Amino acid sequence: MPSASFRFYQELNDFLDPxxxxxxxxxxxxxxxxxxxxxxxxxxxxxxxxxILVNGESVSFSYLAHDGDRISVYPVFESMDIRAVSQLxxxxxxxxxxxxxxxxxxxxxxxxxxxxxxxxDSRLPDAELARASIQEQRLLLTRDRGLLKRKAVTHGxxxxxxxxxxxLREVVxxxxxxxxxxxxxxxxxxxxxxxxxxxxxxxxxxxxxxxxHYQQFWTCASCGKVYWRGSHYRRIRQLLDPxxxxxxxxxxxxxGEF
Numbered sequence: 001m002p003s004a005s006f007r008f009y010q011e012l013n014d015f016l017d018p019x020x021x022x023x024x025x026x027x028x029x030x031x032x033x034x035x036x037x038x039x040x041x042x043x044x045x046x047x048x049x050x051x052i053l054v055n056g057e058s059v060s061f062s063y064l065a066h067d068g069d070r071i072s073v074y075p076v077f078e079s080m081d082i083r084a085v086s087q088l089x090x091x092x093x094x095x096x097x098x099x100x101x102x103x104x105x106x107x108x109x110x111x112x113x114x115x116x117x118x119x120x121d122s123r124l125p126d127a128e129l130a131r132a133s134i135q136e137q138r139l140l141l142t143r144d145r146g147l148l149k150r151k152a153v154t155h156g157x158x159x160x161x162x163x164x165x166x167x168l169r170e171v172v173x174x175x176x177x178x179x180x181x182x183x184x185x186x187x188x189x190x191x192x193x194x195x196x197x198x199x200x201x202x203x204x205x206x207x208x209x210x211x212x213h214y215q216q217f218w219t220c221a222s223c224g225k226v227y228w229r230g231s232h233y234r235r236i237r238q239l240l241d242p243x244x245x246x247x248x249x250x251x252x253x254x255x256g257e258f
Contacts, residue, residue, distance in 0.1 A: 115182030192222025
């Protein structure tokens with residue numbers, strides 16, 4: 001039976017059994033097998049991998065492993081551009097857009113608060129999530145390893161954290177989102193864009209006294225929900241500002257009543 005030595009680096013070790021982590025180990029297989037199939041049989045989704053070296057040379061996922069190969073597997077590189085040597089990713093996504101599985105609803109709302117286009121519907125099955133990722137060019141966020149192992153999914157990430165606030169920080173760090181954030185420009189409920197609206201146009205939709213306490217209002221272009229900088233605004237800022245790595249921010253041009 002053929003066997004190759006494997007070494008996984010950095011956070012890819014999160015997916016391995018304890019005896020495989022941070023060390024070289026041997027893995028056997030039967031018949032012909034691509035390096036992608038072997039990596040996923042060990043437990044690592046292909047979407048987490050950005051570079052594979054076999055005997056020191058970069059290979060694609062379709063490379064057929066041979067007995068005695070030495071295979072090094074690396075995660076996404078944040079600090080350097082490896083497109084000249086990596087043969088894995090078809091092309092980077094031009095825009096930062098997400099689709100999230102049904103268990104990550106709170107994370108979706110938090111990403112929307114930062115202004116990121118984040119599609120989420122708790123009713124969508126795995127096949128629809130994969131389709132949205134591919135056809136709408138969205139990065140798939142999930143805690144389901146099996147979903148990331150679907151062959152058609154090219155851009156995805158397994159969220160390690162279980163608490164929504166920690167998940168938000170993890171995603172912001174992983175994809176270096178701080179400079180791209182535009183807080184309070186999207187609807188946290190439906191993902192629509194927010195636009196300023198004169199008070200007189202929505203006066204009849206407000207609770208008594210709201211219009212006299214607040215001067216600026218926004219509506220969601222998709223669902224029509226009305227927003228303003230109300231009682232929840234400071235609490236949300238206390239959540240977002242540390243994650244963005246900033247102290248007090250200038251007042252945004254969109255609402256905070258969520």
